[in-house]
Amino acid sequence: MTIRTETAQTHLPQTLEPRNAGVPLDLDQVAGVAVNTSAVERRAGTLPGRRTVKKEFQAAWLCRAISCIDLTTLSGDDTAGRVARLCAKARQPVRADLLEALEMEGLTVGAVCVYHDMVAPARRALEGSGIPVAAVSTGFPAGLSPFHLRLAEIEASVAQGADEIDIVISRRHVLTGDWQALYDEMRAFRAACGAAHVKAILATGELGSLRNVARASLVCMMAGADFIKTSTGKESVNATLPVTLVMLRAIRAYHAATGYRVGYKPAGGISKAKDALVYLSMIKEELGDRWLRPDLFRFGASSLLADIERQLEHHATGRYSAGWRHGLG
Numbered sequence: 001m002t003i004r005t006e007t008a009q010t011h012l013p014q015t016l017e018p019r020n021a022g023v024p025l026d027l028d029q030v031a032g033v034a035v036n037t038s039a040v041e042r043r044a045g046t047l048p049g050r051r052t053v054k055k056e057f058q059a060a061w062l063c064r065a066i067s068c069i070d071l072t073t074l075s076g077d078d079t080a081g082r083v084a085r086l087c088a089k090a091r092q093p094v095r096a097d098l099l100e101a102l103e104m105e106g107l108t109v110g111a112v113c114v115y116h117d118m119v120a121p122a123r124r125a126l127e128g129s130g131i132p133v134a135a136v137s138t139g140f141p142a143g144l145s146p147f148h149l150r151l152a153e154i155e156a157s158v159a160q161g162a163d164e165i166d167i168v169i170s171r172r173h174v175l176t177g178d179w180q181a182l183y184d185e186m187r188a189f190r191a192a193c194g195a196a197h198v199k200a201i202l203a204t205g206e207l208g209s210l211r212n213v214a215r216a217s218l219v220c221m222m223a224g225a226d227f228i229k230t231s232t233g234k235e236s237v238n239a240t241l242p243v244t245l246v247m248l249r250a251i252r253a254y255h256a257a258t259g260y261r262v263g264y265k266p267a268g269g270i271s272k273a274k275d276a277l278v279y280l281s282m283i284k285e286e287l288g289d290r291w292l293r294p295d296l297f298r299f300g301a302s303s304l305l306a307d308i309e310r311q312l313e314h315h316a317t318g319r320y321s322a323g324w325r326h327g328l329g
Ligand SMILES: O=C[C@H](O)COP(=O)(O)O
Pocket: 072, 074, 113, 231, 232, 233, 234, 267, 268, 269, 270, 300, 301, 302, 303, 304
């Protein structure tokens, strides 16, 4: 089966955009951020029913989604063995015969995402693959450990070979409107990361309002975050479409103002191929094709890959489920 689309090329270079150097904090600009919540929710509500992804291109889009997954395990019972198996899956995310049928050889995920203690086993298991290791550091998921320990954890993860660090912000800085404190914290994390790229996890489900999400996004980008990420996956509300719209528009505005492209990572609870396609459509519509690559877009997900693999099997064998015909075809 041949995938007829220019988006079929999915084995993309894993190098990230040049780092976001950040800009001075402008408190007036932060205070001026406004979000029309009902308009955002209305627009988000229309997204799942849109037809941006045509049926004949779905397999290529699903492979693109795979290339953008931060394949994640963040469990208390993680072991080196589990991480090694995850890394084997990262190297070859889809069965070889299926990839051959879809003409998608060479496909890998975007990165593997683990706790600090699992960085070294992940590094070993991914040797020679070019797949980056991302570490959740800074007292993930609450980010409430002593500040010097959070910085030390970043430095330790980088020393163990992490290419990317997913930091968690202090939600209290947002909830109390202390933008200077959030900026200073993010700048310190940025500096501790050294050459590693840094993703700022906002934990949007705990920020109280979409306006706070927009302001926190802006402040973290000003302080030099390379990516902004919705959630740890451990909050009671994780990635949502309204939050995504707000964060994508903040990225667009920051790019227009500074020329820096900041990446986006929705994370937590994204486990269906259909949902992944909605996110990709949104990125395409709000930011354009340049953001549809792993250097500027990632899914933080532990179980999405399994569903995408199932759907690719349907494509390869020509069997489509009713769910796929309905609404997406
Ligand atoms: O950053 C990634 C998330 O923790 C993964 O969440 P998930 O297990 O709901 O896919």
